[in-house]
């Protein structure tokens with residue numbers, strides 16, 4: 494049984510990696526009264542003894558090769574279990590795809606981050622489909638097993654395949670007309686993220702699931718570039734780690750006063766899906782996220798279809814010619830300003 498090791502080291506990541514697909518649930522209480530509940534492999538919930546008002550989900554390893562967010566959560570979990578970090582709020586940590594961590598890949602059989610919000614359809618053709626349904630249930634239970642009206646947030650922590658003109662950026666799930674929140678931009682800025690993409694359509698991502706289904710403040714947060722374990726410059730994630738730590742160990746977190754000039758906002762202009770085996774970009778793998786293109790410049794070739802920039806300065810995000818057919822090969826964005834739809 495893993496409990497003794499977990500209680501003494503707090504190393505839930507190693508226990509998760511040693512149990513790629515399932516782990517017997519268990520629970521125990523820390524000396525400071527915090528209840529620790531292991532729900533499944535990679536899924537651990539903390540409930541402090543004090544009165545709490547907020548419920549946080551911090552997920553990482555939804556793509557297993559994105560190691561910096563995993564290292565951030567690993568340190569937070571170890572600090573909580575060893576008593577170095579005392580909680581004031583409920584928090585659920587999720588390592589999304591343990592086997593993909595162990596093989597150092599984005600996914601094993603299917604991109605987990607395209608299986609949420611029901612896209613898994615309860616299929617069990619591969620472990621990622623099973624995991625997506627289970628993670629949805631764990632998040633649902635976490636948010637709905639306590640009294641209604643509490644504050645909810647889900648920050649799904651990633652790193653990007655390519656470099657980026659804006660090293661850190663966040664994807665703000667489509668809110669279906671509800672206003673964007675300045676307070677959430679202030680949170681992101683505190684994490685070192687000043688660039689935000691405002692999505693304009695529903696998605697099958699983990700952050701969109703929590704936003705849509707539970708009205709949680711949620712983002713996919715791109716904290717840097719994909720690197721193997723041990724090659725991350727963890728100093729560049731200090732602000733993120735400190736802000737996440739403050740969120741769960743304080744009743745309230747004070748942020749710098751909101752100033753629209755602190756942010757670079759973009760709205761998603763369009764999503765380009767790969768529909769043909771022969772799909773390519775005219776630009777090299779070294780082309781970074783947020784590279785802008787002149788109107789009329791070639792952006793991609795999908796079979797016999799050439800796709801051109803429609804707007805001067807249309808910029809590329811997440812270019813990936815190797816995605817499965819029918820999946821997103823490119824997002825393009827155009828700059829936007831804070832407007833009346835920010836509250």
Ligand SMILES: O=C(O)CCC(=O)N[C@@H](CCC(=O)O)C(=O)O
Nearest residue numbers: 606653654655664698713811813
């Ligand atoms: O760098 C890339 O190509 C992808 C990085 C990554 O995993 N990004 C997320 C974004 C999810 C979202 O749109 O909210 C993903 O592609 O799943």
Ligand SMILES: [Zn+2]
Nearest residue numbers: 556559651652
């Ligand atoms: Zn990712």
